[in-house]
Amino acid sequence: MGDFFSNQRYTSKGEPELGVGFVTNTSKGKVEIYFPISDTTRLYAAESAPLQRVIFKPSDRISDKNGRTLVVEHLELADDLYRYFGAEGSISEADLGDVSAKHSVDDKLFQGEVDSPQSFALRRETLEQDYRRRLSPVKGFVGGRIDLIPHQLYIAHEVSERYAPRVLLSDQVGLGKTIEACLILHRLLLSGRISRVLILVPESLVHQWFVEVLRRFNMWFNIFDEERCAALDDNAPEGNPFLDNQLILCSTEFLAESAQRTQQALQADWDMLVVDEAHNLEWSQEKISPEYAVVELLSQAAQGLLLLTATPEQLGLESHFARLRLLDPERYSNYQDFLNESSEHKDIAHIVEKLHLGESLNTKEKKTLESIFPRERTEAINKLDATSRNELIEDLLDQHGPGRVLFRNTRAAMQGFPQRIPHLIPLETEDTPLWQERFCKEFTNDTASPASETQAEFWFKRDPRIQWLLKFLEEIDPAKVLLICKSKEKVLALHEAFSKLSTLKVGLFHEELTIVQRDRNAAWFTESEGAQVLLCSEIGSEGRNFQFAHHLVLFDLPLNPELLEQRIGRLDRIGQKEDIHIHVPYLNGSPQHFMARWYQEGLNAFAENLEGGNSVFKLFSKRLLSICLSPLSGDAHSALDTLIKDTADFQKQLRKNLAEGRDKLLEMNSFRPEVAKDLITQIEAEDQNSTLEKYLSKVFRHFDMEMEDLSARTYYLHPASQSTEAFPSIPREGLSVTFLRQQALIREDISFLTWDHPISTSAMDMVLSSGTGSASFGILKGANSPGLVMELIFLLETSGAQNTYADRFLPNTPLRIVVNHQGKEVTDSYPADKLSKKLQSGKIEALLENDTLVQSILPNMIDAATEIAEEQSAREISRGLRRMKRKLNHEISRLESLQERNKNIRPEELAIAREERETLSDIINNARLRLDAILLIRVE
Secondary structure, three states, X not given: OOOOOOOXXXXXXXXXXXXXXXXXXXXXXXXXXXXXXXXXXXXXXXXXXXXXXXXXXXXXXXXXXXXXXXXXXXXXXXXXXEEEEEOOEEEEHHHEOOOOOOOOHHHHHHOOXXXXXXXXXXXXXXXXXXXXXXXXXXXOOOOOOOOOOHHHHXXXXXXXXXXXOEEEEOOOOOOOHHHHHHHHHHHHHHHXXXXXXXXXXXXXXXXXXXXXXXXXXXXXXXXXXXHHHHHHHHHOOOOOHHHOOOEEEEEHHHHHOOHHHHHHHHOOOOOEEEXXXXXXXXXXXXXXXXXXXXXXXXXXXXXXXXXXXOOHHHHOHHHHHHHHHHHOXXXXXXHHHHHHHHHHXXXXXXXXXXXXXXXXXXXXXXXXXXXXXXXXXHHHHHOOOHHHHHHHXXXXXXXXXXXXXXXXXXXXXXXXXXXXXXXXXXXXXXXXXXXXXXXXXXXXXXXXXXXOOOOOOOOOOOOHHHHHHHHHHXXXXXXXXXXXXXXXXXXXXXXXXXXXXXXXXXEEXXXXXXXXXXXXXHHHHHOOOOOXXXXXXXXXXXXXXXXXXXXXXXXOOOOOHHHHHHHHOOOOOOOOOOXXXXXXXXXXXXXXXXXXXXXXXXXXXXXXXXXXXXXXXXXHHHHHHHHHHOOOOOOHHHHHHHHHHHHHHHHHXXXXXXXXXXXXXXXXXXXXXXXXXXXXXXXXXXXXXXXXXXXHHHHXXXXXXXXXXXXXXXXXXXXXXXXXXXXXXXXXXXEEEEOOHHHHXXXXXXXXXXXXXXXXXXXXXXXXXXXXXXXXXXXXXXOOOOEEEEEEEEEEEOOOOHHHOHHHOOOOEXXXXXXXXXXXXXXXXXXXXXHHHHOEEOOOHHHHOOHHHHHHHHHHHHHHXXXXXXXXXXXXXXXXXXXXXXXXXXXXXXXXXXXXXXXXXXHHHHHHHHHHHHHHHXXXXXXXXXXXXXXXXXXX
């Protein structure tokens, strides 16, 4: 494009609903446009901005900022801005008021710049599919590369429906807190309710989160650290690096160590803050850690907040209270009040459990209910009215306890977990003293803190574990085996040993491989003829699940039980279809032998999910390390026996505390199966529907992209020739895609195409922004009444702050109108599907030589269709208002009712809901009609 200058008027080709905007700033190859009608600002790369200059022509009516109007007679360009002249005087482009750009589709038609009927049909279908996509109740839920796990979808749905949600996600390990958070983010981002997100995680989890959000949800978060910020400072010394990107991921430690970066992050205006491992933020009434202080400041500045944390029972009440006060410092300001309230919740939880089981209530419990509900409601329970009983349970769940801000699911309440079957494999070898010494060196290197800088020495070609492993792999062939060990160096040494001792197909997976390489290696591992064993390092396997495999070999054992649980969690996830076999080979008398005994006898960690691993680590790791570093000392075995007993006693008490501390009221509120079942039904219907597949095949064909069959509903996309223009989200070398969820879960190197995927949204944007089919001409032969027919597609668009999510009630709505040359509506006589099949391309030039046709008949046809469309748009606006009021009035009434009994309903949440209702009323009432596409048909 040409140069941009302040106050020039433009429209967005990709987002015409934004209205007419003007240039507010230009710098460093970027141009900023403000669109006043929609109160939206966009920043574009100047060279490739999808913008069209708005230039009014003679006979157009315009007005200035003061409302003075004129009819344009002629215009002049001076100092890069137009000045419009008319009988009433002149108006500079800089002084134009809120104007509407006259769409150019009719101009294109009159000038003979027409496309084929097929292009028009593609545009019409694009508008219709975009309408359905925007209105879909599962928009944002279909696109995740995830199993459809009911409790995860329930939580994501419940939270993403709220206004500026602030919640704590505390499901047990293995139930998918990260997936829940990503689902919430994905839906809110796609709906436009949020746009700026900051994710804070421990340093060790930064890469895991990056992979998770990208591979599963196609969300690209920019990783920020001091090096990245310093580079941005060099480019813009006066700027704020946290304003450079919308989606940012960084470590909590990074911000806690820099007051400057913390201040910059605070000034960056976040819609949502996500904090993982929030239980590691240390807080007490006497002392606050730097990490907690940073998160507290950011949580006050951000509108929404998602805290991912360990279970409340693990945290202890004081630590749990510290998390809740981040969510709502006014509500949770006094620790003693919190303790008293927690006691009251237990009474209500007991009543809910009895109602759920159909048991009778005693006199005290009935009085408690009568203090909450009218007598007629509680009496209905005595009449064995199941409906009334269930409604009472729902209201109790809504109105009591912290269920509004806290979600907590347990394995005990879930189904679908496999059994863990441990196999401890003691090994013997010749030269036992030599090998014991070698195993001690390996263990010392593995547990060195910081990691030893000397190159570890391995003897894997003769290692007894390798000898056992080769034999084991032969016995279970072709079953797949995932092997996890401490480091990348160990993985590479193991691979070298395998290559010299066998012909097995072995895959690698470590942190120095690129994401693409890891995807390819993981894909090779999934293939029936691919790798039988995948060698993973501790860090390299983070964020990856290999649920198709059922054998896990722990080549070494980590000192921290949390890391052991993470390793097993690569296979032991909800949705795993088979039991998991956990193999632990070790040399008798070695440090690994002692570690295996401690995990097996002290914690039963191989057979059962382990909670409180960090507590165990803090309490026992020093003793364990000391014993393992001297396994040959005289008292090593007796010291280990004592440690195992102490650990087992601690673990028994911990499990007892967890069981007694279970908040069943909270668990019931964290998962309502009927809601989840309905969501899954809708998502599965989308998965099985081939509409997207058929639609994209037309778009790819139109833009000269090949779609080669690979297998069922799986394709390889690539440009048909060197001259084919680039297609967004598809690299020049091509991309494998699938429309099958299960295929996408197995093959992470294949993109999962849904209506939520960037390729799908980019495809629609390309059709609409390129002008494809906006003005077309066709010939319809064999009709009874020769003449002219015109098909017009009007678009009813809302303009306003995107975070209001008006799409729920009135998305961009295509209105199809067909008129004949007399201006009479004949839409029903020309169904779109039948018309598209019969139309042929033709030459329009001869028709345009008829002055009467161009100057009178065609404009009259357009005017007649516009009047009809305006009548239809009024009805659509009324429908949209009814949808909005039905939804929001119900939600506001519910919040008002809940607020009377549940202190967790924040006043600002209710205020936001009321304000949003008023804003949406204005937005929907002011929806504007725009002619988007026109097809002239000569009937012969």
